[in-house]
Amino acid sequence: MTTMEVTRFGHAAVLVEAAGTRILIDPGAFSAPATFALTGLDAIVVTHQHADHLDRDRIGSLVEANPGARLLAEPETAATLDNWERTGPDLTFEVGGLTVTGVGSRHAEILPALPRVGNVGVLVTADGEPTLFHPGDTYEYRPDGVDILALPLSAPWAKVSETVEFVQAVAPRTAFPIHDCTISEVAYGIYWTHVEGHGGVDDLQRLPQDGVLAL
Structure with missing residues (x-):
């Protein structure tokens, strides 16, 4: 495998x-504000x-700032935006050297009384590269062949036992947390230590904001 670099930009934003x-x-x-200063995408x-x-x-x-960027969004979301393409289950898009x-x-x-909006996670891969999975806001879908998992760590829809079971089921080579702005620093270990102790992943990377993972 060649090198894939993954950079966290706070909460669910991943480059x-x-x-x-x-x-x-x-x-x-x-x-992070730096997310919206990115160019060359x-x-x-x-x-x-959802706003987060x-x-x-x-x-x-x-x-x-990125006029050449392809714009891809889950169908309900794309319908509210100008000139965005709709993603969907098993739909593939070739973007430069990546799929x-x-x-x-x-x-x-979140609650039985609330309607469940659309959510389409993404696999990002290429020949000779690791496969990264960003699930968005769900643990329901567990694709095969994931090397790097962007793991939602805390949310109104999640509990720790579900987080750990999701990690075990996906069985990535490497995982790092996303969706964690809902956790205070003093309480972070309550969530992360359960993933460390029971997730079954040897390479866990608690990336700081702007932290880079190279694989």
Whole structure:
């Protein structure tokens, strides 16, 4: 395998760089300001419509700064945006040297009384590169062959036992946390130590904001 670089930009925002291609996933309201200063992107991908995954106040300027970027979003989300392509389960998109494949179709349940919005996670891969999986907001879908898992660590729809079971089922070579702005620093270990102790993944990387994982 050659080198894939993954950079966290806070909460669910992840920049994937491999095969000469740069793909940004889920630039949301909790993302670091540096997320919206990125240039040279080949694609921007949004897994679903919630504000912590799509900052509608800042997405326009990011798109303008990356005029060559392919814009990919889950169907319900794409319908509310101008000139975005709709992703979907098993749909593939060739972006530079990488392939983006949609995984799943719906958000995890928050409350039975609330409708479940669309959510399409993504696999990012290429020949000779590791395969990265960003699930968006769900543990429901568990694709095979995942080398790097972007792991949602805390959410209104999740509990620790589900987090650990999801990691075990996906069985990645490497995992790092996303969706963790809902956890205070003093309480972070309550969540992360269970993943460390029971997830079954040898290479766990608790990346700081702007931390880079190279594989």
